[in-house]
Amino acid sequence: MHKLFSIAILLAVFSSCKPSQQRSSVPEEDEEAKALLQGIWLDDNTETALLKIKGDTIYYSDVASAPVAFKIIGDTLMTYGAQPTGYKIEKQGEYIFWFHSAVGDVIRLHKAENTNDSLAFVHDREIPVYSEVTKKDSVVTYNNTRYRGYVYINPSKIKVMRPSVSEEGLGVDNVYYDNIIHICVYEGKKCLFAKDITKQMFEEIVPQDFLKWAILSDMDFDGVDAKGYHYQATVCIPDGASCYMVNITISTDGQLSYKLAP
Numbered sequence: 001m002h003k004l005f006s007i008a009i010l011l012a013v014f015s016s017c018k019p020s021q022q023r024s025s026v027p028e029e030d031e032e033a034k035a036l037l038q039g040i041w042l043d044d045n046t047e048t049a050l051l052k053i054k055g056d057t058i059y060y061s062d063v064a065s066a067p068v069a070f071k072i073i074g075d076t077l078m079t080y081g082a083q084p085t086g087y088k089i090e091k092q093g094e095y096i097f098w099f100h101s102a103v104g105d106v107i108r109l110h111k112a113e114n115t116n117d118s119l120a121f122v123h124d125r126e127i128p129v130y131s132e133v134t135k136k137d138s139v140v141t142y143n144n145t146r147y148r149g150y151v152y153i154n155p156s157k158i159k160v161m162r163p164s165v166s167e168e169g170l171g172v173d174n175v176y177y178d179n180i181i182h183i184c185v186y187e188g189k190k191c192l193f194a195k196d197i198t199k200q201m202f203e204e205i206v207p208q209d210f211l212k213w214a215i216l217s218d219m220d221f222d223g224v225d226a227k228g229y230h231y232q233a234t235v236c237i238p239d240g241a242s243c244y245m246v247n248i249t250i251s252t253d254g255q256l257s258y259k260l261a262p
Helices: 002-017 031-037 115-120
Strands: 039-043 049-054 057-060 068-073 076-080 084-092 096-100 106-111 134-142 145-165 171-187 190-197 215-225 228-236 243-250 256-260
Touching: 031 068, 031 084, 049 106, 134 215, 145 215, 145 228, 171 228, 190 228, 190 243
Parallel strands: 171 215
Antiparallel strands: 039 049, 039 106, 049 057, 057 068, 068 076, 076 084, 084 096, 096 106, 134 145, 145 171, 171 190, 215 228, 228 243, 243 256
16 A cells, blocks of 8 residues: 555656646737738838838848848737848738838838839849959069969859848848959969969958958959968958958968968
């Protein structure tokens, strides 16, 4: 009897330690509110097309701003770009949508009745990729030997998304395309060195929180000396004043080293 009583006590203790099955506390998306947003939305004051909403994507009229996924959760419009952003909804109806911008102002929109307003949304087509290669070369003399250094700036299809705030106070991702830069050094017709340079090569010396928004924008051949061949790369955040200059040294046996320019 005592043994059976002990077993009953143990079972009661184990059952009390089991985690209770609770319903998920993750807020659900408001599908009805999302359905109301489908269409083109105009600014109440200027009547200009500002947003186009189709499915779960918001398209902006600014050519430089990338489309972004969104959800409506509770009274908040959530966008999921390079950085998630939440906007408190002030008022929503079939033809009205008011919400607070990233800077606190209330953006007042109404739904367009004219489908021609969709022509404002250039993101219905791919942002063009420029294919023109920029070539630079220069000649230097070291120890009575002439060297020619080449730079080929090749635009790529590698997108760089830079978070920004539009004039209307919307958090947007501006789209740019990174470059891959080919460098080579010649003595007469003999190629002494050739390599493609990308911004990722500088991740140990350029801060990561800067590098992820930046592009490899330029390169210059700086000369030749006893240490090897020298180039200087420019890594910049587009449309910004911030840049890092990186000095590249290539030894005569083809080893690369990098350091930030003073």
